[in-house]
Amino acid sequence: MRREPLSAVDAAWLGMGSEENPMVITAVLSFAAPVPRAALVETMTRVAESPRFRRRVVRAITGAHWEDDPTFDVDAHVTHVACPRPGDRAALEEVVSDVMGHALDPLRPLWHLTLVDGVGEGGAVIARVHHALGDGIALVSMLLGLAASDATLADVGSARPPPAGVGDLALAGASHLATLGRLLVMPADPPTPLKGALGKRKRVAWTDALPLDRLKAIGKRLDAKVNDVATSLVSAALAEELERAGAMKPGLEIHALVPVFFRGEGGLGNHFGLVFLALPLGVSDPLDRVRAVQRRMTIRKEGVDAAVSWEVLGAMGVASPELERIGIDVFSRKATLLVTNVPGPPVKVPLFGQTIDDIVVSAPNAGHIGLGVSILSYAGGVRVTVAADAHLVDDPARVARAVERHYAALDARVV
Numbered sequence: 516m517r518r519e520p521l522s523a524v525d526a527a528w529l530g531m532g533s534e535e536n537p538m539v540i541t542a543v544l545s546f547a548a549p550v551p552r553a554a555l556v557e558t559m560t561r562v563a564e565s566p567r568f569r570r571r572v573v574r575a576i577t578g579a580h581w582e583d584d585p586t587f588d589v590d591a592h593v594t595h596v597a598c599p600r601p602g603d604r605a606a607l608e609e610v611v612s613d614v615m616g617h618a619l620d621p622l623r624p625l626w627h628l629t630l631v632d633g634v635g636e637g638g639a640v641i642a643r644v645h646h647a648l649g650d651g652i653a654l655v656s657m658l659l660g661l662a663a664s665d666a667t668l669a670d671v672g673s674a675r676p677p678p679a680g681v682g683d684l685a686l687a688g689a690s691h692l693a694t695l696g697r698l699l700v701m702p703a704d705p706p707t708p709l710k711g712a713l714g715k716r717k718r719v720a721w722t723d724a725l726p727l728d729r730l731k732a733i734g735k736r737l738d739a740k741v742n743d744v745a746t747s748l749v750s751a752a753l754a755e756e757l758e759r760a761g762a763m764k765p766g767l768e769i770h771a772l773v774p775v776f777f778r779g780e781g782g783l784g785n786h787f788g789l790v791f792l793a794l795p796l797g798v799s800d801p802l803d804r805v806r807a808v809q810r811r812m813t814i815r816k817e818g819v820d821a822a823v824s825w826e827v828l829g830a831m832g833v834a835s836p837e838l839e840r841i842g843i844d845v846f847s848r849k850a851t852l853l854v855t856n857v858p859g860p861p862v863k864v865p866l867f868g869q870t871i872d873d874i875v876v877s878a879p880n881a882g883h884i885g886l887g888v889s890i891l892s893y894a895g896g897v898r899v900t901v902a903a904d905a906h907l908v909d910d911p912a913r914v915a916r917a918v919e920r921h922y923a924a925l926d927a928r929v930v
Contacts, residue, residue, distance in 0.1 A: 518573075519566065519581040521647065526579050529572060529647040531843055531881040535713035535904075537618040538646045538879045539625075540654065543611055544866065545873040549638040552595060554867045555630055559589045563624075567648050571624050584624055592626060598633040607634050608720050608912070614641050615717040615877070615902065640867070646879055652776050655859055701791065703848040704769050708760040709753065709907055710851045713885045716905040720912035721875045722919050724896025733929045737802060739809035742856040745890045745899060746771070746812070747804040748925065749854060750794040752917035756908070757796065768793045769851040772884070775816060790815040791850060801925040847882025859893040877902040 521529060532538035563569045570581040599606045610631055619625050625645035632638050644654060704710060730741045737744075749771075757763040770791045792815060795807035855878040863870050874893045877900045880886070885904035890897060899918050901911040908914060 517566070517570075517583050519570065521572070521579045521581065525647045529579060529645070532618075532645075534618065535715060536880045536882070536884070538881065539615075539619060539643045540646055540879060541611065541615055541719075541877040541902075542642045542644075542654075543607070543875045544640045544642065544871050545607075545634065545637065546639065546867070546869055547637045547872050548869055549632055550630060550640055550867045550869070552593065552630055555593060555628065555640065556589050558867055559592070559628065563587070563589060568624055568626060571622060572647065587624065591623065592628060594627070594629045596629060596631055598631050598639070600633075602633045602635055604721075605912070607631065607639060611641055611877075612718045612905075614643065615719060616715050619643065619645055637872070650774070650776070652857060655857060698791070698846070698849075701849050704851045705767065707757060707762050707767075707769060707851065709757065709769065709886050709903075710883070711885065711904075711907055713883065713904050714906055717902060718905045718908065718911050719877055719900065719902040720910075720915045721898050721900040722915045724873070724893075724898055725919070725922050727892050727895050727897050729926060730897055733805070733925060736929050737805045737809065739805050740812075741892070741897070742890065743809040743812055744805055744925070745856065745897060746773075746792070746794075746854055747801070747808045748918045748921045749888050749899065750796060750798075750808065751801070751804060751921040752914050753794065753852075754796040755917050756914055763796065765797065767796055769796065770794070770849060771852050771854040771888075772847075772850040773812070773815075773853075774855050774878075789846075792854070801921065801928050805925070843882040847884050850884055852886040852888060853878060853880050853884055854888045854890070856890040857892075859891050861892075861894065863894045873898070875900045 528538060559568075566583075567581060569584060569587045571584045572579055573582045596610065598610055610629075614629050619627055625648060627643050629641040629643075630638070631641060648654075725745075727741070730744050733739075734741050734744045753769070754763060757767070770793055772789050773792045775788050775790055790812075792808070792811055795804055795811070798804040798807050857876060859874055859876075863872070865871070871893075873896075874891060875898045876889050876891045878887055878889045885907045887902045889900045889902070891900070899915065901908070901914045901918075903911055
C-alpha cells in the first residue's frame with residue numbers, strides 16, 4: 516500500500532482541527548444550470564488521479580502519513596441536497612452554514628462535495644477540503660488545471676523561508692529569535708462579543724461582487740494593495756458590529772491573523788506563514804483607514820513574522836499533541852479573527868460541463884478563533900465572505916452588508 520508522509524507544516528494544520536474548528540476550507544461554486552451528478556462524479560474521478568484525493572490520513576507513533584484508501588469510491592464523497600425555497604442567496608447561505616458544521620470523515624480521504632439543486636434556475640456545489648491537503652492558492656491552481664483554463668493567477672506573496680524544522684528556530688538568526696520573543700509576549704486580544712467560547716453551529720454570508728478594477732484603482736490612488744483596501748472595509752464593518760453591541764471603546768484594537776503566501780511553490784500542500792495585523796477600528800475616515808491598514812501590513816510583511824510563524828508551524832507539526840495544543844493556544848488567543856485573501860481566476864472557467872458563474876470561499880479558523888473573513892477575486896469581482904460561530908456573530912449577512920456600504924462610501928471619496 517502506497518504511503519506518503521505529511522510535511523511538518525501540513526501535519527500542523529491537521530493537528531489544529533477540533534470539533535469546533537474542523538480546519539476545512541469551504542468553497543461554493545455557483546452555476547446557471549443544475550449540475551448533473553454524473554458530471555460531478557466524472558470530474559472528481561479525474562481529480563482523484565492526484566494521490567492525496569484518494570488517500571486518507573493515518574496517524575502512527577512515527578507521525579502521520581497519507582495512505583491509499585482501499586475502499587475509495589468517489590460517489591461516497593458526494594451528497595445531493597435541495598436548496599430550500601425560494602432558492603435565493605440567503606437560502607444557499609443557510610445550506611452552506613449547515614454543511615460547515617459537519618466534520619469530514621477521518622477514515623476517508625479528507626474532502627467532500629455537496630451538490631445543491633434549486634439555487635435559482637441553476638445549482639451550486641459546496642466543496643470542502645481539509646487544510647492538510649493544501650492552502651487556498653494551491654487549491655485554486657488545481658482548479659485551473661482541472662478546468663483546462665489558460666487563466667493564470669497573480670503572483671502573490673513573499674520569498675519562501677528556509678525549510679521548516681525543529682532546529683530552524685535556533686539557526687535562523689537573531690532577528691527570527693527576537694520576532695519569536697515579541698510574538699510570545701504579545702498580549703491576548705481583549706474580550707469582545709467577537710471572541711469567546713466556541714460551539715459547533717456556524718453561520719456564513721457573503722457580499723455582492725465588488726468590482727476588482729475599482730478596488731485596484733482605489734489601491735493605486737492610496738499606494739495600497741487590493742487586500743489592504745478590502746481589509747479596511749472589513750475593519751469598518753467590524754467596528755460597526757462592536758458599536759452595535761455597545762463594546763466599541765476608545766483605543767480598542769483587535770488583531771487579525773493574515774496569511775502571507777510564499778511565491779514559487781507548486782503542487783498541493785501549505786505554503787504560507789501568518790502575521791498579526793492590528794485592525795484600525797477607531798479610524799473613521801475611509802481613506803485614512805486604508806492608509807492605516809497598508810502601513811501596518813507593510814511593516815509586518817517587511818519583517819520576518821511570516822517566516823517565523825512558518826518555522827513555528829513546522830515545529831508544531833513534529834511536536835507531541837500536548838505541545839502542539841499549547842502552541843495553538845498561545846497564538847490563537849492573540850487574535851480575534853482570520854482574514855485571508857486568495858486571488859482567483861481573472862476570467863470565468865469551465866467545470867462539470869458548464870461555466871462557473873461565481874465562487875465564494877471560506878477559510879477555516881483555528882484554536883480559539885471563531886470569526887473568519889475570506890476575500891476571493893473571480894472574473895473581475897471580489898467577494899468577501901464572513902463565517903463565524905453562530906453565538907459570536909448571529910447574523911453575518913449584517914456584516915457583509917456593512918462591508919458593501921463602506922465600499923460605497925470609500926468609492927465615493929476616490930475619484
